[in-house]
Amino acid sequence: MADITVVTPNLDVNSFSHANMVAGLKTGEDITVGMPVYITSAGTIKKAISSQCTIANVPDFVGLAGTTTVSGCPMTIIGKGGRFNISTGLTPGALFYVSDTAGEISDAKVASADTPFAIAVTSTDIVVIK
Numbered sequence: 503m504a505d506i507t508v509v510t511p512n513l514d515v516n517s518f519s520h521a522n523m524v525a526g527l528k529t530g531e532d533i534t535v536g537m538p539v540y541i542t543s544a545g546t547i548k549k550a551i552s553s554q555c556t557i558a559n560v561p562d563f564v565g566l567a568g569t570t571t572v573s574g575c576p577m578t579i580i581g582k583g584g585r586f587n588i589s590t591g592l593t594p595g596a597l598f599y600v601s602d603t604a605g606e607i608s609d610a611k612v613a614s615a616d617t618p619f620a621i622a623v624t625s626t627d628i629v630v631i632k
Contacts, residue, residue, distance in 0.1 A: 514585035535567050538619065551601070585630075
């Protein structure tokens with residue numbers, strides 16, 4: 503189990519119009535494009551972490567950050583259907599999970615209740631599936 507190495511992430515503009523999105527909320531911390539995120543009870547966007555995503559088996563993962571944004575600024579979250587060029591050397595068909603490091607992506611489950619949120623579709627791209 504390891505976090506994948508994110509290399510200059512970016513959103514595939516062709517998938518953008520077909521993906522689920524949440525817009526208009528402000529970030530509660532600095533967030534980089536492609537990081538897994540969730541919405542806090544205060545209504546801000548923060549980096550997702552495995553331990554919080556499996557509390558009472560209620561997922562707090564909402565999607566991936568659509569842009570790099572500093573704390574307090576609005577950001578769009580890209581959900582199911584969003585495609586990101588995120589890394590190199592990925593195996594098409596491989597599943598990805600929220601890491602135990604906030605905002606990172608893992609290539610394996612961290613906790614037994616973890617469910618995958620993305621799948622590799624090329625050696626460089628993932629698609630959000632949840």
